[in-house]
Amino acid sequence: MSCFLNSLRRIGCGLVLSGLVAPAAWAGGQPPKYALSDLPPGLLENAHAVVREYEETLLVKSVGRTVQTVRRAATILDENGKHWAGELVSYDQLNTVNYLRGAVYDANGRLIRQLKASDVKDYSLADGFSLATDTRGRLADLSQPNYPYTVEFEYEVTSDNPLFYSSWHPQAGEQVAVEHASFRVITPAELPLRYQERHLPSGSAVVRGKQGTLDVYQWQVANLAALEQEPAGPPLEELVPAVLTAPSAFEVQGHRGALTSWQTLGQWNYDLNAGRDMLPADVKARIAALVKDVPDERARIRRVYEYLQANTRYISIQLGLGGWQTFPASAVSATGYGDCKALTNYCMALLKAADVTAYCALVRADEADIRTEFPSNQFNHVVLCVPLKAAKADTVWLECTSQNEAFGYMGSFTGNRHALLLTPSGGKIVRTPRYGATENRRERRADLYLDAQGTATVSVQTVRTGQEQDDQSQLLHGLSPADQKKRIAESLPLPNFSITKFNLAPDRRVALPAVVETLGLTLPNFAPPSGKRAFLTPNLLSRLPALAPPVGERRADIWLDHAFSHADTVRIHVPAGFQAETLPPPVQLITAFGTYSSQIQTLPDGTLQYVRRLHMPRTRFPRTDYPAYVEFRRKISAADKTQLVLLKNEA
Structure with a gap:
């Protein structure tokens, strides 16, 4: 998905010298x-x-x-x-x-x-x-x-x-x-x-x-x-x-620029690509017809984006100045392919034909965010920013290199970071969409049926949204169903199981991109009876490991860079003649690091229901808080391993 604007600028490990040996x-x-x-x-x-x-x-x-x-x-x-x-x-x-x-x-x-x-x-x-x-x-x-x-x-x-x-x-x-x-x-x-x-x-x-x-x-x-x-x-x-x-100043193949601010760097990039958004008349007419009955601006942008995805594909082209200067939009229209600059410029031209103003934006994709306090060329990718006219505070961001990415979604690849907007008046630092715990959700529901010999059959449905679905979305578009099933099987934290049912599909009913995973599992010897009792762990698939305690003095801050919200509900259908001997006490943890709760209840029909919630923010804490964070994780790990004891009735 990414492209390298620098045409592989530097060398080897990036190590360089003085005082050469003769x-x-x-x-x-x-x-x-x-x-x-x-x-x-x-x-x-x-x-x-x-x-x-x-x-x-x-x-x-x-x-x-x-x-x-x-x-x-x-x-x-x-x-x-x-x-x-x-x-x-x-x-x-x-x-x-x-x-x-x-x-x-x-x-x-x-x-x-x-x-x-x-x-x-x-x-x-x-x-x-x-x-x-x-x-x-x-x-x-x-x-x-x-x-x-x-x-x-x-x-x-x-x-x-x-x-x-x-x-x-x-x-x-x-x-x-x-x-x-x-x-x-x-x-x-x-x-x-x-x-x-x-x-x-x-x-x-x-x-x-x-x-x-x-x-x-x-x-x-x-x-x-x-x-x-x-x-x-x-x-x-x-x-x-x-x-x-x-x-402070530079020149690349006759194109001179200043690098004293983000404004001047953006100006050089904008001027380098100015006038390359011209489209053939027939393409402009096609776009005009595509959106003529669509008064809503966001809907028009979506139509154009879907047209782009259906008619282009990503191919990187890096030759000399081509690391920064795009192919003309007319060339992309004729060939149907381009790199990130070319496809983004082409989409900008298509939107212009639909009476929508958009701007290219440089971003560092799939890596740490740029250092905004030090203006310099820190970018490796281009995306499109579309400020909406009707809502001054609303903006649509488009990833133009993917034929599958959801409309307006940046994800972990380019979300939660800064970008350099290229405008006629120069560069402006802006933020790409933020995805926090509210957007990055994983909700799982499972029904577990246990027989008297301790074998369990389980049906599981997991819905992931936002950045929580990024990996599954890649599987969905990049692998066959058989390979998808294999990858999912490799990720399950279960010692012994077989998959009897599998399906992975997008959920298009929600605003954020979502993927639904449906599994049928057989778990032999999941809870084999030991005398009159059987022992099982209600938390099937969502155990969070503890962290090792600090050895010596910690150097770094605590850096929780991925916000998420997880919810698990497991209904346990116990075999006839068994009932819970005792229910573990509920656990609730409320800390600055995040919140956690888990509880097991007996429902009116005798089914046991386990409910777990974990909410983690994207934040940073001083290194002196690490022992407290280790303790928070230890308590979660202990609660996730809590066992349920089933007792067989004498009658």
Whole structure:
């Protein structure tokens, strides 16, 4: 669904350098380098690899050209760190690889071998759904059979795509320590660097200097211990050091722009695509006829969107400036395909023919939200924003690359984040639709029939809405019924069962997209009698696991990024001659983290009914609240495991 506006802008792991090793230094006979014994012992703790040296330099040659150089040495300690033994450097029309070198050393720092030209493989980096892409990669792999060992790579890339400057992430992964890393940007005074420092250790802030007439910005870090992402914590990028950079002015293939604000970035994108929304006369006439008897604006938008879905398909096209400049709407009309920019621009043109004004919007899809405080090109996708004339506060958002997405729904792919609206007066930061616990619902009803031998047959219907249905919706449109059934079976938290009935279908009766899942299950030995009693757990499919208690001091905040509301009702039809010996007491938890309740009651007909509710907001709490959150989860887990005891009557 996504497309990459940057035409694969950067290189490999995103690691870049200064102070290149001269070719002669790769020759044999050199003194040992990167011996394991030279490492501070603390850097080995909880690490699969240690970055020994990571140097990156970005040289800004002009408003239209940059040169990036990288040297990276990493000691791989075990199999889990093996991915650090390779380097992938990508290139395309706008990026040229000047060289790629490498060497590998044993644990004592002795040279094992150097990278040869024949070791470097050149690959197309086509993604499998692109019609045309010029992106390729040079891949070097120096992995060894025995651990530990150290690899060293260096490369240089000249880029005619200065819309993207390097972003420095010296600790680019979990369980990776860093011995030393540095980042340097050298730029003409008339092209001042824009940058944002994040989570830098004390004393690591920028050091400004001069190199002749050029301005130099430099950062360094050392002895960073390996980290792991903590349970219920934010992504690791929220914790590790980083420096984000961006140009103040740039030029791509003759198209010059400023990047001093979101307004100027949006203006460049808007101007680049202006005038590409012209449609053939017959298409405009077709759209006019399609909506002529539809006075309601939202209904007209829906008609046009359904026309788009029925007559186009998504194919990515990434060639040079094509990462940002769309194909004309007339081309999409003629061929029936386009990438996210082209299909969104085409839908905007169709709506214009229906007398509806819409705007393209840049968004970072399927990833963390952009950093709104640092204007820069952080986007990888385009969607359509349609402000309604009749309701100033109402807006329709359209995902134009999908033939199946529900009208007006963004989901987890592009919902709950910011977007850059492209208007004639420049860019404006806006929010895409928010989906909270009210929208993200899962409601499940089950009838369980237990026989005297303890075998259960169950009928289950689950209705999911909003982001709770995103995964099932993908199954619905991407897999055969047999494969859908297999995937659902793999997700059921039951030790022994067979599926006797299965159906997955959309529910079009509700405003939000919804999917209904219907199951028939047989559960052998679900509650086998033990003497006069039988034991069963009423919570069949919705058990929430407990969290491990904190070990040592927690580093990160509690980050609950997915809001949802779950409701379960299970009716238990006990076999003749059995009744509940005692009913577990009801449980009710009301906390800032969320609310939970569960209760078992006997209905007038003797059926036992289990009702469970869990409501979780999207929110954040300080790390000092983690023990309380662990206790909240522990109580939920204990309640979810509560057993019901059935007693056989003597009579």
